[in-house]
Amino acid sequence: MPGAVSRDRRHFLTASAAVLGASASAQLWLPGTARAAETPLPEGVFSLGVASGDPLPDGVVLWTRLAPDPLNGGGMPDRTVPVDWEISEDARFRKALRRGTAPARPEYGHSVHVDVRGLRPDRVYWYRFRAGGRLSPTGRTRTAPPASRAGGSLRLALASCQNWQNGHFTPYADMLGQDPDVVLFVGDYIYESAPSATAVRRHEGTGEPYTLVQYRNRYAQYRGDPHLAAMHAHAPWVVTFDDHEVDNDFAGEIPQDPGKQTHDAFVARLTAAYQAYYEHMPVRASAVPDGPHIRMYRRLDFGRLARLNVLDTRQFRSDQATGQQGAQDPSLTMLGAEQRDWLLRGLRHSPARWNVVASQIMMAETDLRIGEGKLWYYDAWDGYQAERNALMTEFATVRNPVVLSGDRHLTMISDLKADFADPESDVVGAEFVGTSISSGGDQDQTAFHAEWDPRIPDNPHWKFIDARRGYHLFDIRRDGIDAQVRVTETVLRPDAPSGSAARLRVEAGKPGVRLV
Known part of the structure; x- marks a missing residue:
């Protein structure tokens, strides 16, 4: 553009x-x-x-x-x-x-x-x-380029995870100044947590939302953030949800705490949450919910420059694994058969120079165990490794695949590997896990690096990690993608300054990502 x-x-x-x-x-x-x-x-x-x-x-x-x-x-x-x-x-x-x-x-x-x-x-x-x-x-707002256009450029901002109680949505002030053509939001637009007396900004209500009116009130509170409102009024958004728009770590029709929420009660909660989500998002009528179901996975083309495949990694997934054996179970699915086939068709027959996948959760491996052995984060793609590994095989045949994710409240930028069990396996793509807008608040950077830097040798595919609040900005052209990790000084003030913490580059025809 x-x-x-x-x-x-x-x-x-x-x-x-x-x-x-x-x-x-x-x-x-x-x-x-x-x-x-x-x-x-x-x-x-x-x-x-x-x-x-x-x-x-x-x-x-x-x-x-x-x-x-x-x-x-x-x-x-x-x-x-x-x-x-x-x-x-x-x-x-x-x-x-x-x-x-x-x-x-x-x-x-x-x-x-x-x-x-x-x-x-x-x-x-x-x-x-x-x-x-x-x-x-x-x-x-602005329209997409004509379908036949092969050149040009696209400036895309990646955002996720905005917890009202953890801080102001300060990064959007910087995003507005960067003037993206489109904003991609990959989940956790609201948080369903109860009000906290110690929060930076207290949630409305008296507890978690369960009813339609309660979810409407929560969305209305978030929409009241002036930086968020200004960014919505400045550029078109492409949105999808993760878990906190409903219930933390839910999977399909299974809540986080099935001992406390019966199936019927959770289906009613899903119905209310999905309707409130539709009511507050700029999406087409194809997303009008049908009870506890909503169609969110979809595809948008920006000329022949970029194809954006927006996933739904919550609604069709199997329940989370609880151990290594379960994480490698080939019967577990993140996408469900219909969505998986839809994604593969869109990748195999794409006319685009860049094939972008919007995944709410991290696709690259996160080995939490220092030294011998593996310890995975099962709510992410590490908990669905057979399907993830099959997708990596497909990526090897796809033109310039790039995954944009959220959820982690961290910046984690990685090469995507054909086989994460083999550090010498081929690089098949790149992934940018965007940090949060405010979720997690202002983290102690010294404590973060003390915890996470020792894990880098066990995760050689990681290229950059950081724990500051912000968003990612991408300038997509035919020859490559130039990316910035934009971070804010603090989310305790709505007027705090922001800047670039890192610049990275993905070269067309060369899988992977490198620091500039």
């Missing part, structure tokens, strides 16, 4: 994420007095902001949710409310390109998902909503 916007325009866009958009001359956007039949809505009805997602060459999803009382169920009347939307080629809406009206239904928390089509590829657009005489903040 084309280069960054100018400094003046970026300043305007940052401000526009927090203020109302400029009025257009069309009658659709006249004040409420010009539309007497319209039922007024309270101030703050757009308190959760706006967002866009899943860009296509000719379209994008626009999102908002009406919620004047966001932490108490939303505060909307129990009726469908018409919401006008508009998308324009300029920030002042002088060239309105598409307009329409979408229903905000109470059964979906008065959320709105507009799948706009008929747009031009590789273009920046501005959008906004209007309901009950109220105007939303202005959002900015």
Whole structure:
């Protein structure tokens, strides 16, 4: 995609994420007095902001949710409310390109998902909503390049794991300034933990969320972070969930603590959690939940430069192994047969220069035991080694595979090996495990390195590890991917500075990653 916007325009866009958009001359956007039949809505009805997602060459999803009382169920009347939307080629809406009206239904928390089509590829657009005489903040988005384009560039930001209680979402302030074309979020958008009296910022409610209203309130609280809201309003997001959007370490329909949650109770919790997730994410109607099931794995192409395969590593997995023998059981699956076949087809027949896999959890091996023997982290791909190893065999035949992951609250950047049991086996790809936005808080770096540096000799595929909060930034071009590990000084302050902790490079046609 084309280069960054100018400094003046970026300043305007940052401000526009927090203020109302400029009025257009069309009658659709006249004040409420010009539309007497319209039922007024309270101030703050757009308190959760706006967002866009899943860009296509000719379209994008626009999102908002009406919620004047966001932490108490939303505060909307129990009726469908018409919401006008508009998308324009300029920030002042002088060239309105598409307009329409979408229903905000109470059964979906008065959320709105507009799948706009008929747009031009590789273009920046501005959008906004209007309901009950109220105007939303202005959002900015962009479409994907045309399917035939082989060159160009793509700037992608990788984020995950934002725990409200552990700190402010400070890294998004730096991300906004870096102006990515798209944000990839690979899980743990909210945390389901109960409020803590010692937290940096206390969770709403009185305990963990189980019901739909409780999950809605938790999402609404997170959406209230100003840096997160500004980043959503600035660029399209591609999202998938991990475990904390439901329940820590769940697998399929098995909770973390089956002795405390019956199957029926957990299915009800899944149903509530998936619906709340859909209500708050800029995703298409294909993701409308069907009870305790939601379709999240999908594929997005950015011309012939990059194919993004977004996985769901929670919903179809076997229950976690509890030992080494179980981790090597060939019957265990992370993806399920249908998703695995879908992924392999997409990789084998990809026209893209770069084949990117968004995996919520780490794919490379983590050997926790220092010296002889192995000790694995079973909630990650190490707990599903037969399927992981078969995927590594496929990677050896795929053009430029790169995996982008989260979950660990650490930066762990690795070569992907054909056989992690054999350090001399071929390198078949690269993996970037992004650190967290805030989860884990400000870790003691001396203590981290004292614990983890002795494990490096047992994990020679690791190229860089770090425990600071932040995100990863990728500039993808035909000849290679230039990556930055962007970290913030602290998440105890929303205004803390950020910078680059490391720069890495993946060369096209040469599997693996190296420090620059």
